[in-house]
Amino acid sequence: MVVHSLAQSRRIQTAGTVTLTVRAKEVVADGVVSLVLARPDDGRLPDWTPGSHIDLVLPDGTSRQYSLCGDRWDAHTYRIAVLREPAGRGGSAYVHDRLAPGDLVGVGGPRNHFTLAPAERYVFIAGGIGITPLLPMVRQAAQTDIDWRLLYGGRTRATMAFLDELSAAYGDRVDIVPQDERGLLDLDAWLNRHFPGTKVYCCGPAPLLAAVARSCGDWPAHDLRTERFTAADSAPVRQTPFEVELRRSRVTVTVSADTSVLQAVRQAGADVLSSCEQGTCGTCLTPVLDGTPDHRDSVLGDHERAAGDCMLPCVSRSCGDRLVLDL
Numbered sequence: 001m002v003v004h005s006l007a008q009s010r011r012i013q014t015a016g017t018v019t020l021t022v023r024a025k026e027v028v029a030d031g032v033v034s035l036v037l038a039r040p041d042d043g044r045l046p047d048w049t050p051g052s053h054i055d056l057v058l059p060d061g062t063s064r065q066y067s068l069c070g071d072r073w074d075a076h077t078y079r080i081a082v083l084r085e086p087a088g089r090g091g092s093a094y095v096h097d098r099l100a101p102g103d104l105v106g107v108g109g110p111r112n113h114f115t116l117a118p119a120e121r122y123v124f125i126a127g128g129i130g131i132t133p134l135l136p137m138v139r140q141a142a143q144t145d146i147d148w149r150l151l152y153g154g155r156t157r158a159t160m161a162f163l164d165e166l167s168a169a170y171g172d173r174v175d176i177v178p179q180d181e182r183g184l185l186d187l188d189a190w191l192n193r194h195f196p197g198t199k200v201y202c203c204g205p206a207p208l209l210a211a212v213a214r215s216c217g218d219w220p221a222h223d224l225r226t227e228r229f230t231a232a233d234s235a236p237v238r239q240t241p242f243e244v245e246l247r248r249s250r251v252t253v254t255v256s257a258d259t260s261v262l263q264a265v266r267q268a269g270a271d272v273l274s275s276c277e278q279g280t281c282g283t284c285l286t287p288v289l290d291g292t293p294d295h296r297d298s299v300l301g302d303h304e305r306a307a308g309d310c311m312l313p314c315v316s317r318s319c320g321d322r323l324v325l326d327l
């Protein structure tokens with residue numbers, strides 16, 4: 001029997017989360033485990049759509065975001081897959097080394113910032129653990145009889161999760177490309193011609209996303225959707241302080257180089273919800289009324305960035321002297 005301390009239960013019951021039980025834990029590739037989560041009473045879970053993620057609040061109080069990669073029509077369980085990240089902040093190590101079936105976790109969401117838009121044809125491109133949000137998309141495309149193909153790359157076959165599941169269900173619609181056997185993904189061969197009605201969905205490490213964007217060249221911006229693993233790691237556009245006006249609060253604050261916009265607006269008394277504070281969950285999304293955000297999140301799509309009418313203030317900053325937020 002698993003005994004959960006009161007302190008542990010409190011740590012996973014943060015605002016907006018429900019408590020779920022780890023029903024199963026399975027190694028699905030070298031360095032990757034999958035978790036099946038369910039309500040302790042086996043009750044129904046909130047619905048979700050392909051591309052959704054959940055916030056997983058671990059018993060030690062840390063919170064991480066993971067894509068749902070199970071069957072959206074199974075209303076009673078969620079499945080996620082977690083890559084061990086030796087350079088990470090400890091969340092994946094906790095899942096791999098300490099979390100066990102029967103443990104309780106907090107779960108926020110699901111939320112979806114990577115929605116599957118209607119198309120006549122899909123090209124799915126996954127790098128490594130980036131396969132997770134694409135699995136439900138592939139399933140949906142197959143169930144609705146829409147033309148699709150999946151290009152799935154990884155370092156070696158052993159590190160690539162869900163290969164058996166994909167091969168058994170979809171056969172040669174999936175092109176599996178372990179780098180040690182076949183080299184890098186031949187993106188130009190897949191993307192050098194734009195067929196109207198085609199949408200490309202890509203998830204993986206930043207170099208893959210950049211390579212896919214290059215290969216798509218002048219495709220219409222809405223036809224390429226990507227999901228980044230981590231927030232931008234390049235230097236901010238602006239290294240000097242800037243002003244943020246909170247229009248509804250009638251307050252202006254100065255954001256110094258070592259303070260986030262989120263911290264500054266909270267210090268000024270504005271109430272902004274947040275979760276990951278790393279630009280990966282979308283919780284802190286805030287409307288921008290004026291100014292140009294320096295987008296440093298992993299949530300907004302290219303066209304949302306270009307529109308410039310919203311930002312994630314936990315990581316994003318300002319390109320200019322002043323931003324005006326609808327707060």
Ligand code: FES
Nearest residue numbers: 275277282284314
């Ligand atoms: Fe998660 Fe800002 S709190 S994106």
